[in-house]
Amino acid sequence: MSDRRQVSASTGTPSDGGALRGTLRLIDGLCTFGAWFAAVSAALLALILIVEVVATSLFNWSQPWAVEYAIYLQCFVLFCGSGWTLRQGGHIRVAILLQALPPAASRLLDMAGCAFAIGVLGFASSALWQQFLRTYDFGSTSFYPMATPIWIPQGLLTLGVSMLLLAFVARLVRLVLRQQVEANSAGLSGGGHE
Helix, strand or coil: CCCCCCCCCCCCCECCCCCHHHHHHHHHHHHHHHHHHHHHHHHHHHHHHHHHHHHHHHHCCCCHHHHHHHHHHHHHHHHHCCHHHHHHCCCCCCHHHHHHCCCCHHHHHHHHHHHHHHHHHHHHHHHHHHHHHHHHHHEEECCCCCCEEEEHHHHHHHHHHHHHHHHHHHHHHHHHCCCCCCCCCCCCCCCCCC
């Protein structure tokens, strides 16, 4: 009986992992969506802050909702784009150590870092999902004048942390399979992230 799997010459791994490739592409797609959401959130945050400064300076009037929504948007910017940033190689890390090690040791250290991050983010994600569900069940609202149902911003924050968790899982899988872990092998251009 012949083995129908083809082995990739560059990685030495079976190339018939269509489901795995699809899952990794799905995670990349979710992280890209998160990055777009973070970008829109950043633009809205800037708009809110500009309107607040102008309204306060010129009309001596402050918007009661500005602080509340600025806080939510800041969280979305921080967490929703993190998975995409990881895939692009934009997260801060100590590259001098990774560069000083032989490639195999560098890869193992990267894998250990991913495993640690997965543990921390797994715990955080689990706690955030529990808090989100509890807040939804209780119908909690913010103490700010807008009384926003708290489950909405908590849900988006939870999705952002969960996307980062998935991005680290995808990175670890790519490391194990000896695939390219960053979409841009040089990291984000001009990023100064190392």
